[in-house]
Amino acid sequence: MLTAGSAGEATIATKKKTTDKYRRILEAAIKVFAEQGFHQSTVSQVAREAEVADGTIYLYFKNKDDILVQFYRFKTKQIFERFREEVEKADTAVEKLQRLIRCHLTEFQKDRNMAIVYQAETHQNRRIGSDLLREMSKMYRDIISEVVELGQEEGSIRRDLYMGLVKRFVNGAVDEVINSWIHSGGKYDLESMAEPLVELFINGIGTPAAAADESAAGAASQMTA
Amino acid sequence: MLTAGSAGEATIATKKKTTDKYRRILEAAIKVFAEQGFHQSTVSQVAREAEVADGTIYLYFKNKDDILVQFYRFKTKQIFERFREEVEKADTAVEKLQRLIRCHLTEFQKDRNMAIVYQAETHQNRRIGSDLLREMSKMYRDIISEVVELGQEEGSIRRDLYMGLVKRFVNGAVDEVINSWIHSGGKYDLESMAEPLVELFINGIGTPAAAADESAAGAASQMTA
Amino acid sequence: MLTAGSAGEATIATKKKTTDKYRRILEAAIKVFAEQGFHQSTVSQVAREAEVADGTIYLYFKNKDDILVQFYRFKTKQIFERFREEVEKADTAVEKLQRLIRCHLTEFQKDRNMAIVYQAETHQNRRIGSDLLREMSKMYRDIISEVVELGQEEGSIRRDLYMGLVKRFVNGAVDEVINSWIHSGGKYDLESMAEPLVELFINGIGTPAAAADESAAGAASQMTA
Amino acid sequence: MLTAGSAGEATIATKKKTTDKYRRILEAAIKVFAEQGFHQSTVSQVAREAEVADGTIYLYFKNKDDILVQFYRFKTKQIFERFREEVEKADTAVEKLQRLIRCHLTEFQKDRNMAIVYQAETHQNRRIGSDLLREMSKMYRDIISEVVELGQEEGSIRRDLYMGLVKRFVNGAVDEVINSWIHSGGKYDLESMAEPLVELFINGIGTPAAAADESAAGAASQMTA
DNA sequence: GATGAATGAGAATTCATTCAT
């Protein structure tokens, strides 16, 4: 999970060892943070879990906060790269959306510790610089935009949508599904929620008949900003 | 906001003063926590903001955590009572849903500090006993259930819905809308998001045509558990 | 136990009530101190036990330490008056000694809380001014001196004794017997230890034969200062 | 005094330093506690006296109480080992008793701070687990038992003795002699009290004549349990 | 690079004492 894929598979032994230790610390940190929460965790606990000395951590990270920031930055980048890959595999908007959501759920299901820390920090917006948060938000929005715009061209997605709201609508629902899964102790299969969730995004909870009625009133009040 | 409505509107002067100080501390705490985060805030800062001595806080709260717990417990109760009231004012399911969402957004818009602390804790699930969190989740689910079931009877809401997912779908989207508003610095009007959001819940983002296509495939994969 | 016998049975109602409260606080304090130790006890606990307000305590006592000092001063005086009375009732030295020891044990057995606090403070020599402690030590020594001197005149007590040592010898043994009793939970009868203890003081643990041998060597090394 | 003899005389420099610091803290603590009393002393004062940082203390001791407990446990063990050694050096009961008492007094005279803290805690029975206290009491009793039983076989010590009482009799007297010495400011020679004290234990304060009279009455009331 | 002992600033909490009512 935390493989620094882009780090270029260091060729020198020393470098390799170094990277190893970096990864070991990061993974240990996520485990400890997931179990106890960031504030309740101590640098010593992370060091013990990583089987390094306390001081060693400061050779790889500026300070305790930096562990979280580096994790978050790396993970965000990694996840969005995966998202892009997945979305590109499909042709239609609906299929793209489905792949996006499934990928999102699958990635978080694969590593529950990561999921816990990632979700907690996303909603904490303090330690993680708000720049990073904004950037992340934008990346998500860009993906959604692309998909929605494609759907609009295809005729499968409505044209009267406020993109900012659609992004929050999708992102919020997925996040909540993940949070519920975390709180449940990760007992059920998260990935299987992808399809029904997308179906809700597309069709909503209303009946077609009601939708027809609603559309008259609703469309009028639509935000278009 | 933080008026302990049920505390019995103390008639004696002494009692009144006591309640006053309790409220002053609670309000100060929420302000400080909102600005700096719970962990970054010190009891001394709260005391200074409330203009009381550090020790005074411990006359009203068991410890630092207890401030948050009492706030959360009280606020949750208060909010859900408001939700119930609002929902009952309307007759149709769609109207009920609209009132619920609008009320939710309005309440949080009214007090940004409260909103910040409340949202952060809801996604923190450490300090706040998970019992309280579960209970809160259930309350939300119950309200949604009622509305959805009414809609199903009316014929305005689909019958093939997995209630657990619908709850997360709605709750998640609303939460994300609130979070975005908080991060934006509370600059725009939150309440105005209610209508378009509900419209999305009802109709989804798909076009009726696409919905017709999708329903064939989608309905088959619907969770009904 | 804590009746201020010498206070003169106040004749005015107000005065009586006042004295009552003073006694109530003192008794409550001894109970609380005995159960938890002086430092572990709080003024509030004493107030609660005495059923008065915290502030009331400061109308009768200068501060927390003063409660202990007043108790100790009063109790010491009371005890030594009793000791004197008892000693005077007998004619022979041995009988006087027996009455003294029995009285000592009986008084402490009568009120275990008092015993606990008294013994602890006697060996603490910090809070209690060392003046008081010295005075107490002197009183004990004076009583012992009298008895021993009488015995020497009678011919029942040896003449080659260093009084300071005899006082410690007797006082130490009695104290230890009381301490053991306290630690045992006050389960057995303390008073019944008086007679065998005095018998030990008088005869020692050696056999007469050995004593004869020993006396030759022992007497030579006797302190006479 | 506080040398952790059994700690294995660390051979590595690092280890040595560690042990050094442990001892430095312990010695500083005893000094500070002796001067001000345990409760009146602060961890900071101990740290200052030991010339270490406050936090360093917590590397070697679980908490403030633990300093006292470790001191007491170690000292108790050390003292009783010395007692045993001394007792074994002599052949007759009287000589053994003399060596025991002299050793007891000598050890406490050697280190007045230790003596103050040790005596205070022995009579405090709160912080020090009562298990430890009971164990200590038992050790003392065992030594006394051995000596007394030997004396009974030799014919130098009376057979009609209640061992529990004899132990308190001896222990109490010695303790009181030490306490008096402490309160006097440690001015005179404590060791010199050993011989006259033992002489008192053996022969008592009565004259042989009186003893003869007394024995008739006394023996009858002797506890034999 | 790696270590881990040492540091000391900082935080929560307690509680004796005061004082307005």
Added chain:
DNA sequence: AATGAATGAATTCTCATTCAT
């Protein structure tokens, strides 16, 4: 005299961070 809410100084303990080895 009595109250008890309020105070704030004082204390213990934690833990991120440093640095000599």
